[in-house]
Amino acid sequence: MSNKGTLDLATGLGGKIDKTDVLSAVDKYEKYHVSYGGKEEERKANYTDMVNKYYDLVTSFYEYGWGESFHVAPRWKGESLLESIKRHEHFLALQLGLKPGQKVLDVGCGIGGPLREIARFSSTSVTGLNNNEYQISRGEVLNRNAGLDKTCNFVKADFMKMPFPDNSFDAVYAIEATCHAPDAVGCYSEIYRVLKPGQCFAAYEWCMTDAYDPNNKEHQQIKAEIELGNGLPDIRLTSQCLEAVKQAGFEVVWEKDLAVDSPIPWYLPLDTSHFSLSSFRLTAIGRFITKNMVMALEKIGIAPKGSQRVQNFLEKAAEGLVAGGKKEIFTAMYFFVARKPVHGAQ
């Protein structure tokens, strides 16, 4: 659990958005989504505005509830949520075969929780790419606190147009981030371009599974809740992601939906019927307490106006994720390792 308090949550809420503009930003953000009449084409055309508004609004909630790593993980019996999150990061480093001294790119790095863990685990230099200025400012403080500011850095840019020369990195990974891309082939092609030939890209992707029926109203509603609650323009099928990796030029080393074999479901921490002391803030009682604190802080003007609305769409996100996970129509861990062929040098 994070060591950030409710006051940090309230004061960080809105990120780089002026506190007096938070309510109108919530309005604008919600209107991008199906439940508020929004269209997929608009979300895709305005993905930078939509995704940045989302992360400005929610980052302090994420940090308060999840800590420094903003992703879920498959989990073994007897393992805590935090242990499973770190193991998921170590697994990625092992699958990429990271070696000390290598230059690694983290695409869509959040506030850098995975970046710091992977850099320490593998003795590599990790660059975190992120288009959200507020998250980068948080990440820089946390890197300094961890003593990693000399070997790891952040770059503010869009992963659809990366400011790096061709063949720059020894490895690239993305954790639950490229799902925000308006076009998977475009995003993976940029990753392909900046990766050195013969080297690998690995990712945990958010996807709809083959069990998703686009004509089923309940499935549609779950998908829309996940999009609204998580700043997504659309959610691709696992098969579409795999096809996009190949179209970008990669050879797929292996791929699998890791949710399938997880002894404890990844969505359990978000399920209100589950109780855990170690992830108390994510439980029904923890969320109830946070809701009331945020309501009170908004009333007395410490949290900006619109704060409770942010919490409401995050509740929708949790409901959608749990329903999608239970019905097995959605996965937060479609995993693949893909290699840029040696003959792919540009």
Ligand SMILES: C[S@@+](CC[C@H](N)C(=O)[O-])C[C@H]1O[C@@H](n2cnc3c(N)ncnc32)[C@H](O)[C@@H]1O
């Ligand atoms: C769910 S968070 C995951 C963060 C991080 N990988 C982690 O696990 O802690 C998704 C991240 O992708 C970033 N992101 C979304 N769209 C992006 C874009 N077009 N370019 C760069 N970063 C982007 C967001 O700002 C956010 O940091």
